[in-house]
Amino acid sequence: MVMCSQVFAQNARPTGVYWDGTIIDSVPLPLHGCGYKHLNEQYMEWHGLTQDWVKIWGTDPLISMIQNAAADIRRRYPGCDRLQVEDLSAENGGDVDGHKSHENGLDVDLGFYREDCIEHDPVATNEPYAPSMVVNGQTSSNFDLERNWELMKALHRYGDVARIFIDQTLKNSLCEYAKARGEYNDNREVLRSLRHVTNHADHIHVRLNCPENATNCTNQGALTGGTGCP
């Protein structure tokens, strides 16, 4: 049985900046836990790769945010697909193939919750990542608005989120959903943190602020402007 336990603070220290940094005493995210699984786990077994290959390393605030947010959504929506976790950082940080950042243990890529509740299977589909949630310029009917909106709020509840990179089409749908639910005004900061970046229609990229005690860690400039909703 997997316990929904919290991770207590250790001493992982992010240094430098997101795109040029390292991690001292990094912490691994267990490959699966309550309400989530690492998407590359099956791939790893299939190819006989070791854990070093999978970028599962981060800092305590990042690991605990992922575990707490996934467990929270799972408790409220049991029985559907789990949160799909993709790359965090390499064991000691630094360059990660296929990413400009993910260097100092404060970045993670996460998949979207799906209406059909089917978890992406990288081996069966021979596709490392889940399909895009933007189809013909529109948000896919398989994009689970309710749970993905709850996920955005949960990430902010459990982490000191600096930015969440996401395709604008999906952001617009979340804005509309928040307004329809009467949750727009109370969640302006959540919506403001959602920033359009191309190639983020099949996953989000969550970036945390430097923890207060991480004196050698450099934050990205503060966000300015409004919610960025239409």
Ligand SMILES: [Zn+2]
């Ligand atoms: Zn990323």
